[in-house]
Each structure stands twice: as structure tokens, then as C-alpha cells.
Amino acid sequence: MLELREHQLSVIDKLRDGFKKGHRVQLLYAPTGFGKTEVAIYLMQASANKEFRSAMILDRIVLVDQTSARLEKYEINHGVHQANHWKYNTSERIQVCSSQTLETRKTFPEIDLLIVDECHIARKQITELIHKNPKMKVVGLTATPFTDRKSTRLNSSHIPLSRMPSSA
Numbered sequence: 001m002l003e004l005r006e007h008q009l010s011v012i013d014k015l016r017d018g019f020k021k022g023h024r025v026q027l028l029y030a031p032t033g034f035g036k037t038e039v040a041i042y043l044m045q046a047s048a049n050k051e052f053r054s055a056m057i058l059d060r061i062v063l064v065d066q067t068s069a070r071l072e073k074y075e076i077n078h079g080v081h082q083a084n085h086w087k088y089n090t091s092e093r094i095q096v097c098s099s100q101t102l103e104t105r106k107t108f109p110e111i112d113l114l115i116v117d118e119c120h121i122a123r124k125q126i127t128e129l130i131h132k133n134p135k136m137k138v139v140g141l142t143a144t145p146f147t148d149r150k151s152t153r154l155n156s157s158h159i160p161l162s163r164m165p166s167s168a
């Protein structure tokens with residue numbers, strides 16, 4: 001069972017508040033080790049519990065596999081949208097997606113909540129997907145919100161800055 005820490009629950013409250021205030025695209029900026037993936041899993045499970053569909057886009061196969069393994073650990077049903085993946089099942093309410101597979105297939109599962117991992121390097125087609133679906137809620141995850149890379153960035157309107165509690 002997924003159990004979140006206090007600082008993770010706090011950021012979930014901030015994200016929910018942001019959605020209530022009309023911020024459709026939000027950025028969760030938090031340091032490595034904060035537990036951004038667990039926050040994402042919690043949000044996707046909460047969405048599925050309300051019979052909505054959600055997806056998390058990851059830019060590396062190893063991250064797709066790691067996220068799928070975490071969902072398995074918490075006994076959360078999901079499909080993996082990746083070429084030749086043994087867990088490919090688009091009927092599940094939660095999808096873990098390889099950005100490269102989505103770009104190659106030029107298709108995307110219909111969803112209500114999109115979570116973009118490493119959003120500071122968001123791809124053009126993902127950004128276009130967000131713009132073409134004005135009802136879809138989006139959370140970008142990053143520990144590095146500002147880079148010198150020339151990439152398409154998400155235009156987020158609300159940024160809940162998150163800190164881990166100090167160990168002192």
C-alpha cells in the first residue's frame with residue numbers, strides 16, 4: 001500500500017488547490033529524493049478511483065520499467081504504452097507511457113490527467129497534445145526546471161515549490 005510522507009501530502013494539497021483555482025497545467029519542482037514518482041502514483045490512483053484515466057510519460061525505457069515496477073509494488077493495475085512491452089494494455093485507467101513510442105505511433109490514450117516526468121525536456125508532440133486537450137489536467141515533474149537546452153517547455157501557470165523536511 002502506498003503511504004506518503006507529510007511533505008508529499010502537502011504538495012498534493014497544493015496541486016489540488018491549483019486545479020480548483022483553474023490552473024490546468026502545473027509544475028511540481030522538487031529535489032531528487034523528494035518522492036515525485038510516489039506523488040504521481042498517488043495522483044493517478046486517486047484519478048482512477050474516480051473512474052478517470054491518467055497517464056505518466058517518461059523519456060527513458062528504464063524509467064518506464066521502474067515506474068511500472070513501483071505500481072506493481074503497490075498492487076495498482078496499469079498498462080504500459082511502450083513497443084513490445086509485456087504489460088501493454090490500453091484498457092487500464094492508468095497508463096505508463098514511453099514518450100518515444102507515443103511519438104512513433106502518433107497516437108495517445110484518451111486521458112483526464114497527464115503527468116510528464118522530466119518536463120524540462122518536454123517534447124514538441126507532448127506539448128502539442130497538451131494544447132489540443134484543454135480539459136486535460138497536467139502535472140510536470142522536475143528537479144531541474146531551468147536548463148540551457150533548447151527544448152519545448154510546458155507553460156505552467158502554477159508552480160508549487162516543494163522542499164523536503166530538513167534532517168536536523
